[in-house]
Amino acid sequence: MITSSIRWPMVGAEKTSKEITNELLAPNESKIPVWWYIGMTIGTILLAYGGWAFYMSFTVGLGTWGLTNSVAWGWDIINFVWWIGIGHAGTAFTIFFLVFRQHWAASINRTAEAMTVFAVMCAGLFPILHLGRPWLVFFIFPYPNTRLLWVNFNSPLLWDVFAISTYLLMSITLWYFGMIPDLATMRDRAKNKISKTLYGFFSMGWNGSMITYRRYETLTKILGGMAAPLVISVHTIVALDFAVSILPGWHTTILPPYFFVGAIFSGFAMVLTIMILMRNVFKITDFITEKHLDAIANVLKFGSLVIGLAYVIEMFIAWYSGMNYEMYTFLNARATGNFSLAFWTMVFCNALAPQVFWFKKARKNIIILFIVSIIINIGMWFERYIILISSLAEDFLPSSWTGYTPTLVDIGIFAGTFGIFISGMLLFIRYIPIIAINEVKANKKGGN
Amino acid sequence: MASKNIVAKFTDEEKLSKALTRLNDKKVNILDVYGPFATHDILKKVTRESRLPYMAILYGITAIILMFAFLYYTTVIDYPISYGGKPIFSFPPMVVLLFLITILLTTILSTLTFHGRSLIFPGKPADIMDESVTDDAFFLVLDQNYNPEEIKVWLQEDGADEVTEKEI
Numbered sequence: 001m002i003t004s005s006i007r008w009p010m011v012g013a014e015k016t017s018k019e020i021t022n023e024l025l026a027p028n029e030s031k032i033p034v035w036w037y038i039g040m041t042i043g044t045i046l047l048a049y050g051g052w053a054f055y056m057s058f059t060v061g062l063g064t065w066g067l068t069n070s071v072a073w074g075w076d077i078i079n080f081v082w083w084i085g086i087g088h089a090g091t092a093f094t095i096f097f098l099v100f101r102q103h104w105a106a107s108i109n110r111t112a113e114a115m116t117v118f119a120v121m122c123a124g125l126f127p128i129l130h131l132g133r134p135w136l137v138f139f140i141f142p143y144p145n146t147r148l149l150w151v152n153f154n155s156p157l158l159w160d161v162f163a164i165s166t167y168l169l170m171s172i173t174l175w176y177f178g179m180i181p182d183l184a185t186m187r188d189r190a191k192n193k194i195s196k197t198l199y200g201f202f203s204m205g206w207n208g209s210m211i212t213y214r215r216y217e218t219l220t221k222i223l224g225g226m227a228a229p230l231v232i233s234v235h236t237i238v239a240l241d242f243a244v245s246i247l248p249g250w251h252t253t254i255l256p257p258y259f260f261v262g263a264i265f266s267g268f269a270m271v272l273t274i275m276i277l278m279r280n281v282f283k284i285t286d287f288i289t290e291k292h293l294d295a296i297a298n299v300l301k302f303g304s305l306v307i308g309l310a311y312v313i314e315m316f317i318a319w320y321s322g323m324n325y326e327m328y329t330f331l332n333a334r335a336t337g338n339f340s341l342a343f344w345t346m347v348f349c350n351a352l353a354p355q356v357f358w359f360k361k362a363r364k365n366i367i368i369l370f371i372v373s374i375i376i377n378i379g380m381w382f383e384r385y386i387i388l389i390s391s392l393a394e395d396f397l398p399s400s401w402t403g404y405t406p407t408l409v410d411i412g413i414f415a416g417t418f419g420i421f422i423s424g425m426l427l428f429i430r431y432i433p434i435i436a437i438n439e440v441k442a443n444k445k446g447g448n
Numbered sequence: 449m450a451s452k453n454i455v456a457k458f459t460d461e462e463k464l465s466k467a468l469t470r471l472n473d474k475k476v477n478i479l480d481v482y483g484p485f486a487t488h489d490i491l492k493k494v495t496r497e498s499r500l501p502y503m504a505i506l507y508g509i510t511a512i513i514l515m516f517a518f519l520y521y522t523t524v525i526d527y528p529i530s531y532g533g534k535p536i537f538s539f540p541p542m543v544v545l546l547f548l549i550t551i552l553l554t555t556i557l558s559t560l561t562f563h564g565r566s567l568i569f570p571g572k573p574a575d576i577m578d579e580s581v582t583d584d585a586f587f588l589v590l591d592q593n594y595n596p597e598e599i600k601v602w603l604q605e606d607g608a609d610e611v612t613e614k615e616i
Contacts, residue, residue, distance in 0.1 A: 441484060
């Protein structure tokens, strides 16, 4: 077991357990604020737009998307990879907390895990829709059937099915198990009968027994330990969807590690965005301190360096391979050709902008932190756009070259997933403690 | 008739830890401690190591064997297909699925084992010592295998907020 003592006090000011409970449950117990309704309205509008796009995809078919014979994977796969990447940060925080015993992660991992659950749900929708006939989605599971066929176990696309299902189940389990003691706290403080019944149902009769706590801690460590390799494998498999093909720009061994680092990088950026918002809206600056934000910014700085290095290595290998097609994709199509604007946006957002975090002043400035976190999220979307579209649109055969423009349906599905994410996160912050109260109490004096 | 247990309430986990050390030294049988959070120190003094990891390993091994048998049956025996002349039985692509299914089954079965062993499940009515047990108070529950009066004195010396006798 790797042990690492906490590097700073978990809670900004000296507080008793009672004060911690009161402060951390205030967002759940106070009157619903106006901004929550505004957020929910925005989420619902996006969901409605997404609903229409889903309807079109179901009833008319994939002809409503911007796909062509050459660009057969468009916005939906870009968005799938983007969302699943964002999801990885929640699990990363859980691993920091449970496996590497970084106690500071305790005040972030609940929200980060919630983000993971909703992001993976959003991600999972895209490949299902891309099947064309999503109502036959059960065909992808291996079960004895009247067609007397088994699925192709050698295909990374099938591995994706297993990886994402397992990952979703693992994320929900870790998230839910982490909150059981806090749901019990809410149960015991609930004023009305409906809340008491619901929190009572989901808190599973939790009574704070240390014997149960010991088993519970052991279970969460087992789950955390398994989540660590799982999170690496999930994005590796997503990368293999591309890397096992022969297209220039995809057929490269750097893709799995590069995708994994990119996933953690974009996920941390999203965590930073959400944490800054919650910290300021709920005035929980004693629990999500400047040092927490500083730690995330440092991870982003490191991730940015690795991503930047990956971009350079990709270019170098393309040139060093001497293959015309590889050289064309990287040096012409991406860097100087039709996709150069998207390419340089990606380089600026992911490799250059986060370098501002070398300066302590920037890491302490909430506005800079917020802006850079948004820039990274945009940059990571462009990274997936570049990888997918530039390789597909300009492949080996110039006569099949084509452009790619998303349709309103493509945009609608993406907007719809934002609707799911925003509404889900708002329901989460309203009805579930946003910070793991029991973990904060246990670590308030600097870890145990 | 069930005998009564000594129940001591603590609001400071450090005082509780001190009391637990003394009780362990005196070989007093600690039945359980109920509290809002757990520190490793308290857990070590009250409970023994969980055997759940052994079960998890067992589940993992079972899962890997079952999945290998399933993959071998489907790809080699039941429906062998040649993909571009590649061998019918190929282990490397199996590794990914073996790995994922091992994690999936171990997660599900370990979680179910936890529920079964701890007897907690959705909808179970909560049997709590007091509402403060999920807020800021620890309740130490002891057996009467030692002189109760002496134990009460120790607990009060170690900083218990309240010491009572209760039938648990």
